[in-house]
Amino acid sequence: MAFDRKKFKVLHNKRIAKDVYCLELLGDTRAIKCPGQFVNIEVASYYLRRPMSIADWKLGDETTGKLIIIYKVVGGGTAEMAKIAPGEFLDLLVPLGNGFDINVDTTHPLIVGGGVGTPPLIALAAQLIACGKIPQVVLGFQSEEDVFAVDTFQKMHPEVTVHVATVDGTLGTKGFVTHVMEHLTYDYIFACGPIPMLEAVVKMGGALPGQYSFEARMACGFGACMGCSQQTTTGYKRICKEGPVLWKEDLQWLI
Amino acid sequence: MVDLSVNLSGIHLDNPIIPASGTFGFGQEFKDLYDLNILGSISFKGTTRDERLGNPLPRIAECTQGMLNSVGLQNPGYRHVIDQELPALEKVYHKPVVANISGFSIDEYVELAAAFDKVDCVGILEINVSCPNVKNGGMSYGVSAQSAAEVTRAVKAVAKKPVYIKLSPNVTNIVEIAQACEAAGADGLSLINTLLGMRIDIRTRQSVLANKVGGFSGPAIFPVAIRMVYQVGQACHIPIIGMGGVSSAQDVIEMMMAGASAVQVGAANLVNPWACQEIIEELPKTMEALGIKKLTDIIGIPL
Numbered sequence: 244m245a246f247d248r249k250k251f252k253v254l255h256n257k258r259i260a261k262d263v264y265c266l267e268l269l270g271d272t273r274a275i276k277c278p279g280q281f282v283n284i285e286v287a288s289y290y291l292r293r294p295m296s297i298a299d300w301k302l303g304d305e306t307t308g309k310l311i312i313i314y315k316v317v318g319g320g321t322a323e324m325a326k327i328a329p330g331e332f333l334d335l336l337v338p339l340g341n342g343f344d345i346n347v348d349t350t351h352p353l354i355v356g357g358g359v360g361t362p363p364l365i366a367l368a369a370q371l372i373a374c375g376k377i378p379q380v381v382l383g384f385q386s387e388e389d390v391f392a393v394d395t396f397q398k399m400h401p402e403v404t405v406h407v408a409t410v411d412g413t414l415g416t417k418g419f420v421t422h423v424m425e426h427l428t429y430d431y432i433f434a435c436g437p438i439p440m441l442e443a444v445v446k447m448g449g450a451l452p453g454q455y456s457f458e459a460r461m462a463c464g465f466g467a468c469m470g471c472s473q474q475t476t477t478g479y480k481r482i483c484k485e486g487p488v489l490w491k492e493d494l495q496w497l498i
Numbered sequence: 499m500v501d502l503s504v505n506l507s508g509i510h511l512d513n514p515i516i517p518a519s520g521t522f523g524f525g526q527e528f529k530d531l532y533d534l535n536i537l538g539s540i541s542f543k544g545t546t547r548d549e550r551l552g553n554p555l556p557r558i559a560e561c562t563q564g565m566l567n568s569v570g571l572q573n574p575g576y577r578h579v580i581d582q583e584l585p586a587l588e589k590v591y592h593k594p595v596v597a598n599i600s601g602f603s604i605d606e607y608v609e610l611a612a613a614f615d616k617v618d619c620v621g622i623l624e625i626n627v628s629c630p631n632v633k634n635g636g637m638s639y640g641v642s643a644q645s646a647a648e649v650t651r652a653v654k655a656v657a658k659k660p661v662y663i664k665l666s667p668n669v670t671n672i673v674e675i676a677q678a679c680e681a682a683g684a685d686g687l688s689l690i691n692t693l694l695g696m697r698i699d700i701r702t703r704q705s706v707l708a709n710k711v712g713g714f715s716g717p718a719i720f721p722v723a724i725r726m727v728y729q730v731g732q733a734c735h736i737p738i739i740g741m742g743g744v745s746s747a748q749d750v751i752e753m754m755m756a757g758a759s760a761v762q763v764g765a766a767n768l769v770n771p772w773a774c775q776e777i778i779e780e781l782p783k784t785m786e787a788l789g790i791k792k793l794t795d796i797i798g799i800p801l
Contacts, residue, residue: 245530248772285769290716291560292769320560336771460556460706462565463768466527468520469543469569470558474551479572484527 246336246465247274251310253331256324260391262316263359264325265298268333272300272308278366279342279435279456279488282312283464285334289320292336294461294483296435298362299369310337313362313391339464340487343367343454345374349431352378354396355420355444357436358385361392363456364435371433372400379427380405383420383440387413421447432491445494453491457482500785501792502778504538504760506737507660507685509594509621511538511760514750514793515778518741518764519544519598519624519664520569524583528767529590532775541596541688541762542579542587544626547606549575554708559697564716564743565765566695568709571600571629576610584619594621598664600629601639604652611653611661623659624739625649628666628691629713640666640691643678650682660685662739667719667726668694676730686737688762689730690723715765717743724756731757731798745773747780751788757798 251270259265275297283292293314301309316322327333345367352371356364361382371378380396386409396405406423407415416423420436421443432453434444441455459471459482466484473480475493480486502513517528519541525534534540552572559566573579576599587595597614601607607625614620627640627649639645646663653661663679665672667690676687692713697706705711723742731738740758744750745766753761766773781793790796 248770289560290563290765290769291558291565460558462558462567462765463521463527463771465771467523467771468558468567468768469523469552469572470567471555472552472557472569472572473555479551 246339249305249335249337250332251335253327253329253333255329256327259313261388263389263391264314264316266312266314266324266327268310268312269306270308270310270335271305272302272310273304275300275302275338277342277344278370279363280338280340281363281464281487282310283336283339283461284324286320286323289323291462292464293320293324294339294464296363296456296487297338297366299366313359315359336464340483341485343433343456343488345370345376347431347452349376351429352376352431352433353424353427353429354378354380355424355432355434355436356380356382356392357420357440358383358389360436360440360456360458364433365392365395367433368396368403369399372403377402378433379403379429381408381420381423381427382406383408383436384414385409386411390414419443445491448491451491454488455491455494456488457486459483500782500790501794502781504793506622506739506760509660513538513778513781514754514758514760515774516541516596516739516760516762517767517774518762519596519626521764521767524579525587525591528771531771534591535593536778537591537593537774538760539593539596539621540587540591541598541624542583543573544571544598544600544629545573545576545579545610546571546600546602547576547609549573549578556706556708557712559706559712561695561697561714561716562718564714564718565768566697566707566712566714567692568707568712570709576613580613580617584617588619595619596622596624598624598626600626604649607649608652608656612656615657615659620659622662622686623653623657624662624664624688625653626664626691628664640675641669643675646675647678647682650679650684654683662686662688664688664691666691667722667742672726673729673733676734680734680736684736686739687730687734688739688741690719690726690742693719693722715743717745719743720749724752727753727758728756728801747777747784750777750781751784751790751796754793754796755799755801759797
């Protein structure tokens with residue numbers, strides 16, 4: 244399954260939380276096959292592309308397809324991205340990575356997002372709902388000013404419950420996502436966030452099956468450079484190619 | 499009609515473009531993007547005797563017009579490469595390949611060279627004495643004329659195929675090392691490997707790479723590569739495969755004018771997976787614009 248290089252037209256690039264931006268693009272999304280895949284974006288005056296998860300997409304060709312990227316400004320490259328204006332064109336490698344598999348045995352899935360790990364879970368939640376698997380959603384942030392996407396999940400379906408945890412307690416439960424998870428019942432975990440959070444969620448989930456999406460510094464994003472290769476229980480995996488979604492059985496190294 | 503073909507120690511290449519080791523895997527990530535058979539050759543991922551897991555993450559850092567990597571020769575070991583990777587590559591690529599091998603001892607270099615020498619699809623042995631990302635080996639053989647010559651002699655003793663020594667730029671005098679390899683029987687030289695570099699995240703006060711240091715590649719190193727290919731070309735009489743930041747057909751012409759008989763393209767493949775294809779397509783037009791009829795006419799022109 245190959246990816247392609249496509250031009251996407253910028254429709255919006257709006258701030259939605261502290262240092263967090265939502266980039267809405269127009270372009271050919273027909274090759275995207277599942278939530279959790281990502282794109283690698285060329286950024287003006289930076290050498291390496293910036294790998295960004297796909298938050299959501301509308302299937303279509305270059306005139307009808309839409310792609311939503313939600314990113315956080317954490318350094319020079321993403322600061323440059325924040326300056327991108329509507330009407331500009333971006334060069335993307337799309338789609339990359341394996342993505343989430345929603346055809347799994349679950350009736351009560353739990354979705355856990357940590358900070359800017361939340362975006363790929365948006366399309367995931369929508370697709371789970373579409374096949375009748377209504378998720379509970381737990382989102383963790385540092386502080387209230389960092390919070391985003393709560394409404395997006397909430398509006399998907401009346402039965403979706405969204406729980407928020409903030410480290411400083413300014414919104415929702417004070418503490419980490421695992422403090423919320425203690426009080427919930429679920430049979431499957433989908434998570435994306437920083438590695439310490441994933442580690443805590445894997446431990447909390449015990450024997451429960453799940454899929455965990457990782458981030459890594461990458462060069463190519465398509466498996467050529469071995470720059471993001473990570474040892475797992477089931478062998479070496481390139482986060483960009485065999486990932487970014489790793490399955491519970493891959494993760495004994497985290498526990 | 500311009501002539502793009504070149505020759506490396508008797509091996510005919512349709513054009514001088516070779517994806518550089520470590521940026522092209524064993525071809526599988528690129529085979530669905532374009533027909534690999536347009537390439538002059540392919541230098542496959544640096545291979546060692548035993549499987550190597552590489553360095554901890556992060557292994558990649560952004561730089562101005564370039565990047566650092568500290569992958570650390572992650573590879574499945576040469577038996578797996580010969581049994582699995584090369585048969586898979588042969589299905590999609592039908593020309594001789596460049597076998598890039600690294601060792602941690604003379605014995606290891608010899609074992610690998612002898613093994614790849616027997617593999618039909620291998621055209622050239624590229625002996626990496628210059629990986630900056632592994633301790634107690636790799637580059638340590640490439641930083642002294644004596645040890646580089648020792649590896650060259652040992653490998654030449656067991657190899658029938660042309661032996662090219664891939665040199666490190668992280669040395670005081672690359673010409674002296676190149677001459678020592680030539681005197682020890684090297685059929686050719688590949689240069690340059692990456693320049694040792696480092697970045698620090700000023701917010702976290704940590705080195706960006708877990709390995710702290712890594713190899714610097716990309717367009718920023720192109721002038722250094724041109725200078726080294728030129729200086730080595732002036733002093734040696736064996737073919738040079740030039741590399742280091744090559745990103746365009748113009749860069750290829752410049753590298754050949756400096757003294758390269760063929761050119762490897764590395765980091766460019768990572769930011770533009772179609773880089774080699776685009777360069778090969780651009781070369782004839784660029785040659786015509788410059789009045790070049792045969793690429794071999796410009797190798798090491800008087801400057």
